Amino acid sequence: MKRVCIIGCGAIGSLYAAHLARVAEVWALVRREDHARALNQEELRVSGKHSFSVSLKATTTAKELPRDFDLGIVATKATQVEEAIADAGGHFNNGAVISAQNGLGSEEIIAAHTGGQVIRGTTFMSGTRHSDTHVQYELDTATWLGPFEPRETPMSVVQEAANLIIAGDLKAEALADARPAQWSKLIFNASVNGVSALTGLPHSPHFAAEKQFDDLGHLLHELIAEGKQVAAAAGVKLHEDPWAMNKIGAMTNHPTSMLYDVRHQLPTEVDFLSGAIAREAERLGVSAPLHTTVYRLIRGKEAAWKFQEENRPVVVQGRAGG
Incomplete structure (x- = not known):
């Protein structure tokens, strides 16, 4: 895999773009013209765990991309996948695309827009x-990384993608079945993000405290x-324990992505998190009242941002009498 396109260059997309640019030709497909211009004119700098700078190419339109890519990584939020892949999908018909979203459902969206291989991706890097x-x-x-079963992605393609990520000095693991890892992160993210969005708290020690009756x-x-x-009913044995993941993350005081969305009144990923668990539970005939409640409360919060009828009585239009 020699030519790679990163779709979406937020924090995760930027990390993939920078590291893979050390071992491959990398293009970034971004939304803003000034973002693309900055990436084209300046080097992309990485600090923290690693320290280096690299050059890459960026554009805001799929028409300006090379015709074919060996690998794509969709690193947008789940709510943006459809828009991000719709025009770019054909560039991966002879390659593969990795989903790097929270929750369930992104692979199906990607597969609808490309004839290439689709790879389930789950990442905990931040x-x-x-x-x-x-x-x-x-x-x-x-x-x-793991195969997307409906596309029958060959394990050799998954391994090749993992090897490329490792060559760029990031950590990756190819799994014969990535659903246990995906569900582990789904349950962790749905639980933590939902509570964070509803309480206004970052992921903090409150989320692991159980000594007092009112502890979160x-x-x-x-x-x-x-x-x-719900995962057990779906026949999925988890790769990691979401509660252990919560206890570790609770020491970071990290503001969750959904908390950011709520603070800025942006569409949340709740449909792909608690909403996905609630719908899967309904499909399987099992109960998930807590995640269903979280899902509906956050959808209600989103509706409140646009609600302008406060103190305006609803007028019911009745039929004229005869």
Whole structure:
């Protein structure tokens, strides 16, 4: 794999772009003209766990990309995948595309727009994007990759993608079945992001505390247990324990992505997180009242941002009498 396109250059996308640019020709497909211009004119700098700068090419339109890529990594939020891949998908018909989103459902969207191979991707690495050309590498955990079953992605393609990421000095692991890793992160993210968005708290020690009756850790434990039950009903044995992941993350005081969205009144990924767990539970005929409640509350919060009818009585239009 010699030519790579990173779709979306937030913190995660920037980390992939910078590291892979050390071992391959890398293009970045971004949304803003000034972002593309900055990447084309300046080097992309990495600080933190690694320290280096690289050059790459960037554009805001798929028409300006080379015709074919060996590998694509979609690193946008789940809510942006459809828009991001719609025009670019044909560039990967002879290659492969990795999903790098939270939750469930991104692979299906990607597969609808490309004839190439699709790879399930789950990553726990993290960083902070200080500017369009500077990303700080913070948590250096692995990206887990596996075949997307409906596309029957060959394991050899998954391994080749993992090898490329490793060659760029990031951690990666090719798995015969990536769903256990994906579900582990889904349950962790749905639980932590949902509570964070509803309380306004970053991922902090509150999320693991269980000594007092009113401690949030009780709710987190119950949300995670419920998610595990749905995963078990789906026949998925988890790769990692989401509660252990929560306890580790709770020491970071890191503001979650959904908390950021709520603070800025942006569309959240709740449909792909608690919403995905709730829908899967319904499909399987099992109960998931907590995740269903979290899902509906956050959807209600999103509706409140545009609601302008406060103190305006609803007028019901009745039929004229005869």
